[in-house]
Amino acid sequence: MPANRSTGEKRERPDDRGHDERVQADEAPALDPEVEARRIAATSFIHKLGDPVLKSSATAVDRFDDSLRRQVSRMTAIMDDAIGVGLAAPQLGVSQRLLVYRVGPDAPVIALANPRVEWASDESEILDEGCLSIPGITVDVERPVYVRVRAQDEGGEERLVEASGLEARVIQHEIDHLNGILILDRTSRDERKRALRELREAERQREAA
Numbered sequence: 313m314p315a316n317r318s319t320g321e322k323r324e325r326p327d328d329r330g331h332d333e334r335v336q337a338d339e340a341p342a343l344d345p346e347v348e349a350r351r352i353a354a355t356s357f358i359h360k361l362g363d364p365v366l367k368s369s370a371t372a373v374d375r376f377d378d379s380l381r382r383q384v385s386r387m388t389a390i391m392d393d394a395i396g397v398g399l400a401a402p403q404l405g406v407s408q409r410l411l412v413y414r415v416g417p418d419a420p421v422i423a424l425a426n427p428r429v430e431w432a433s434d435e436s437e438i439l440d441e442g443c444l445s446i447p448g449i450t451v452d453v454e455r456p457v458y459v460r461v462r463a464q465d466e467g468g469e470e471r472l473v474e475a476s477g478l479e480a481r482v483i484q485h486e487i488d489h490l491n492g493i494l495i496l497d498r499t500s501r502d503e504r505k506r507a508l509r510e511l512r513e514a515e516r517q518r519e520a521a
């Protein structure tokens with residue numbers, strides 16, 4: 313895998329330039345206005361860095377009923393409209409151990425309740441990762457390349473997922489959300505400082521505009 317591939321919740325773009333978001337945004341083809349409007353609407357539902365819900369440990373799912381299935385549908389719709397590859401319930405302000413992901417446009421949506429990493433490989437890799445709750449930045453995150461995860465599906469049936477590469481990374485990123493851990497907690501001090509500086513700068517520009 314190329315070392316500067318963007319992963320995490322941000323879907324990759326063909327001209328991905330790693331962590332220079334501004335260059336990336338300038339060079340990326342403009343989204344269709346309707347798609348862009350849906351993306352903006354979807355991201356408005358996603359809780360952002362600074363919200364305490366993102367720092368808390370979520371509660372186990374114990375009822376596999378219609379309300380859970382509705383929650384999965386809502387999460388899937390918001391993830392897709394936000395052009396993300398994964399979403400965890402706390403990102404919508406719901407403190408539940410529930411995540412959804414879709415690792416490619418044609419891949420099925422997978423919903424995992426109460427997921428836990430049962431085994432992770434010693435082999436790890438460092439890749440650039442983004443998060444829908446921290447828009448505008450990506451940071452290097454080191455994670456195991458292979459994981460085995462035990463979870464339940466939305467009907468409460470036990471589900472075993474053996475994942476590698478992007479799928480393994482997305483699952484680990486979303487499980488982190490269930491434990492109140494963000495990519496800024498998983499990166500080096502220098503990367504964190506740089507990312508926070510970029511966020512402050514973007515904020516300053518928004519205020520000046």
Ligand code: NI
Pocket residue numbers: 321442443444445485489
């Ligand atoms: Ni995230």
